[in-house]
Amino acid sequence: MIEKIPLAGVIGSPVAHSKSPRLHRHWLERYGIAGYYIPMDVAQADLKEVLAALPKMGFVGVNVTIPHKETILGLADLVSDRAALIGAANTLIFRADGKVHADNTDGIGFIENLRHGAPGWEPTAGPAAILGAGGAARAVIAALSEQGVREIRVSNRTRSRAEALRAEFGPKIVVYDWVQAANMVEGAATVVNTTSLGMVGKSEFRVPLDALSPGTVVSDLVYTPLETTFLREARARGCVAVDGLGMLLHQAAPGFERWFGRRPEVDEAARAVVLAG
Structure with a gap:
């Protein structure tokens, strides 16, 4: 039986400027992981519907950026203490039991x-x-x-x-x-x-x-x-x-680990990849 390829990405509007896809692709290639990280421009009006559809499409989680970081808390099934304290989430994990877990790694x-x-x-x-x-x-x-x-x-x-x-x-x-x-x-x-x-x-x-x-x-x-x-x-x-570049890199690492099962290394190679974008 062929295993499903795990998908992750970033949702926001706009997202074309995001450096996250470049960073996560670098880590996926570096560790030889069969997976994809996709930028998705999602309007506020479509957020609830998209969130319900993503796990069915093979997504294991996504990053969340402006303007959805606050709104997403009301749509998640579980919210971490730190996300609740900050009042925003930047990382979603789609759990095997169907629940959406919201966290903040900033x-x-x-x-x-x-x-x-x-x-x-x-x-x-x-x-x-x-x-x-x-x-x-x-x-x-x-x-x-x-x-x-x-x-x-x-x-x-x-x-x-x-x-x-x-x-x-x-x-x-x-x-x-x-x-x-x-x-x-x-x-x-x-x-x-x-x-x-x-x-x-x-x-x-x-x-x-x-x-x-x-x-x-x-x-x-x-x-x-x-x-x-x-x-x-x-x-x-x-x-x-x-x-500030290091914060971008380090906040991305926990999500990558949860989605793809490998803690990525934040090093000069990762910095260079993001700076080149």
Whole structure:
């Protein structure tokens, strides 16, 4: 009897820009796994119907991207604690019993990227400072909290979104006005940009970084360009700079393992494949 070839993919709208298919194809070829990873542009109105059809077509799971990461929680049968805490899912597993399991691996990807890019990083060394209060910030805050960071400073252009995070995550969140973002980084051991500032086609990153201390671990979730203004200026001040590409790679690994049965290695070859796209 011929076994079914496992299928996986990414659903969102748009998805043509996604680097995930290139990465997963690289891993499938590297490990000699008979499987496919397919980008699928799915409209919000069709999401429920598509989700019901995919397992019947041989799909073992999918990644979920904008604009479906929040909506999908209401359609899944099982939701992991971390996906519920973050309020979004990026990975679905279609189980053998027919149930859809929703998870979020963004926090895992963020922490793994920090540990790889800054091997001496110690989460309890001091406060963390987060620029932004969107979905990516939620994943980062949840991950840092889990790692034992005791104070997490948050600044967002719309203060109410940062206040909402404090209401949800508790008193360890300290909110700063956006005009005080430059002061927020003083004394921080970890500083993370979760905004789109500095991304190709977006507004420039203009938050002054004079208060950064040498040795501070800084990370930018933006990876186009790979060397952002934020990272370049932080590195010039003696900080340990970690680019955002590694988070993309590391968050993809758990899904690949669940779908295809092999934990893929995140290495220079994987980075090169994604950068070439």
